[in-house]
Amino acid sequence: MSRLVLLDNEAVRALSSARHPKHRKVISHLQVITTRRKRSRSTTVGVPTSVRVEAGWDRRNQAWALANRLGITDMALDQTVADVAAEIRNGLGTHISVADAHLGAVAQGVDSEVTVITNDPEDITAAAGSARATIVRI
């Protein structure tokens, strides 16, 4: 079965700088995914667009060159996903960030297995709800 790996705000920030204390850990995960893709194992890495906004990831900015080059797919906040994200936030409360609610909505909307790389396992587990995502704490 295919797997979608999602990055949260902290994972994106960790990816952005080699000096970030969690950089090597996030790179390890992306290296594994890259090797699997080279072996034609169906694995996709995605970033919800609102996570990208929160982390400041501007694809036009050369400072984000590494992240841009790793084949990380934007997961858009379209009408359907926005409705689910709003439902998640209405249900769990506004302490769940918009970005985390968006991530949860993406996780709930795919058929594949889902892994989330995050520093906030509790909120992400709650937001992912029925998707029962595999959570990797960084």
Place this chain on the structure above:
Amino acid sequence: MQRDQKVIAAALDQVTELLSVGEDTATNTSIRFPDNLREATRIAVDVLGLAPTTTALATTALRNTLEAAAAEVALELHYAANPDVRPTLGDLAVAAAEIDGHDLAESAEILHRAAAEIVQTRPDATGDDVLLWAEAQQRAGAA
């Protein structure tokens, strides 16, 4: 950064940019496909339904190959500039276990030890290879 690395980085950015835009336009091109591959592709599409068209099957495979290869080159470029961030084989085994939610993700020490052993005979082993081997060892030990 050396000149070669600058050239590679620029090429990577070009490839990334091209892969990120839509596929609204297309051009007929002449590629010499081996006959057996062409026939296998036809059967895969017409009978097995693996893709709506042979073009879709070929372009998806090409895109996946390019994205994976570009990411691999990007990581190697990053490691060349930042040698300290290159993960060890043990790190990769732990990451593989974590991504899959494997029980051994909680046993980093076992995976690092397995990596140290397997690399002596398989220097090209991947994190997944180590995870598989460690799992097999664990099951053999439990049997």
